[in-house]
Amino acid sequence: MIDLEKKIEVSNDRLDEAERLARGILDTQPDNADALNGLGLIYLQQAKWSAAVEMFRSALAGDDARSDFKENLVRGLDLAARDHADRRNFGAAKENLEQALSLDPDNLLALCHLSEVLCRAGQADDALALAENGLGMDIASPLAHDMKGLALQALDRPDEAITSFEDAIALHPAYGPAHNILGNIFAARGEFINSIEQFETAIKLNPEDARIINNLGLVLAGHLNMAEAEATLRRALSVDPDYAEAHFNLSRVLLMQGKYEDGWRENEWRWKCPDFPSTWRDFPYPMWRGESLAGKTILIWSEQGIGDEIMFANPIRDLIDDGATIVMECSERLVPIFIRSFSGLKAVPRHDPPDPAIERAGIDFQTPLASLCTYYRTDRLSFLSDRTSYLRADPTMVAGLKKRYRKLGDGLKVGICWRSGNPIAGADRSAELELWDGVLSAPGRHFINLQYGEVDAEIAAVKDRLGVEIHQDKSVDPLASAEDWFAQVAALDLVISVDNSTIQVSGSQGIPTWTLLSHSPEWRFGLAGEGHDWHPSLRLFRQPSPGDWQSVFARVRGELTHFPHR
Secondary structure, eight states: OOOHHHHHHHTTTOHHHHHHHHHHHHHHOTTOHHHHHHHHHHHHHTTOHHHHHHHHHHHHHHOTTOHHHHHHHHHHHHHHHHHHHHTTOHHHHHHHHHHHHHHOTTOHHHHHHHHHHHHHTTOHHHHHHHHHHHHHHOTTOHHHHHHHHHHHHHTTOHHHHHHHHHHHHHHOTTOHHHHHHHHHHHHHTTOHHHHHHHHHHHHHHOTTOHHHHHHHHHHHHHTTOHHHHHHHHHHHHHHOTTOHHHHHHHHHHHHHTTOHHHHHHHHGGGGGOTTOSSOOOOOSSOBOOSOOOTTOEEEEEOOSOHHHHHHHTTTHHHHHHTTOEEEEEEOGGGHHHHHHHSTTOEEEEOOSSOOHHHHTTOOOEEEEGGGGHHHHOSSGGGGGGGOSOOOOOOHHHHHHHHHHHHTTOSSEEEEEEOOOOOTTTHHHHOOOGGGGHHHHTOTTEEEEEOOOSOOHHHHHHHHHHHOOOEEOOTTOOTTTOHHHHHHHHHTOSEEEEESSHHHHHHHHTTOOEEEEEOSSOOGGGOSSOSOOSSOTTEEEEEOSSTTOHHHHHHHHHHHHHHSOOO
16 A cells, blocks of 8 residues: 555645646556545645535545544534635535544544534524533533634623633633634623623734734724724734735724725725625726826716715716716715716616616726725815715605795704614614704704604604604605605704714715714724714714713703704
């Protein structure tokens, strides 16, 4: 029997030569199990996981009595599963690990990795059951305790999760992953000091783990320590220069500090982030890289949510001034708004397959919408070109709504919005209606509901509690018609809103808007001050400390007293 594995180990720095040797054997002996197994080991070293699995599978089929062949196949399946999971292909990862466990049911490593995959795939109950099985195999396994903690965290049982991670650390104090996850849990609970301590410990144990360093950078940014956050994220990138999430997180830290030129450059990494909430449009046109647009036609396609579409349309007039002909692919609701607002712009709804008008337009370049900022919003002065407002509602609709609202009586017509629908930060950004009592009690004001969704019960509670009527215009549904939405906002004297898409509608039209911000707001609001680069009509009311809405509403109530009547 040829001892190919030994030859491969000896020639580990010469994988090409070893591969030629293995293939030479297989040319004459295609069923040679040792050669198949050896080629699988070479593929493992080359990170060709699927090819390695196939070689090990063939080797084991040729000699199913070889325990080392089975061990190698299980190992290959496990490594292939990790690769699939990193690319968020959880179905393939699950299939690989289930095959590994069918070969070796007592393989604790594969079982724990399957628990992790199920947890990441949103099957936390099944993940917890597997982790418990792992602890039944070995109660002293820090990995099994770690997996149990991950599942409990996903099931929103943070106290139990903390106990599991602490158990893992007690068994193995140098177990970095548990420190890392504890850091994330403490950050989510607002326990920044504990979070930072856990991440720093994890980094000492794993100084070359860019993901942990990135997590520390995020916590520092959430604590508004931007200088340290920037330095930490750059450190993560020094470890892994191609780590897309760290580049993207750095972009937000830079943008929040007003470092726009560097921030937009880093923001281009967003498309390589698995969790980025937009789909790349695969059009066959050259990407625009800042070339002259005089006499050229550029396709701009939307990304992210409708509020982002509105905000990132800020530089479009600059392109028109530079001589560009613009074809805009955007949310269907925004098509008439963009056509009305930008002379000569052709807007089409974003559909799959794309609108045929795009192919007929003679496109010279294409770009995602937010990428315009890379060239047109490189410093604070560049925002002055938006001429205060850049989007326009239907003037006939606005006039009709103003006439209707005048029937409410004399006094300011104030639109209010109190809840954010953001799935991650919505709770922190929202200011429930009970907090508004002092504002809503201000005399000589008529309040108009701008909050989308079902809010009848909340508005009725205000009437019962204060005797104040919040007017609901049932003819306007912002989720169905952007035309109605823009017109309603344009018909008001003032908008008071938390951070949601409403402020983009009002700000883009130059409507006076008071924006109520959590202590750690999004990057687009900057670190301090009452002004807003994107929309000059916005005035920012910031929480002085986390969760302190009382101070915000005390200021708003006082300022509303002095806001001029119309």
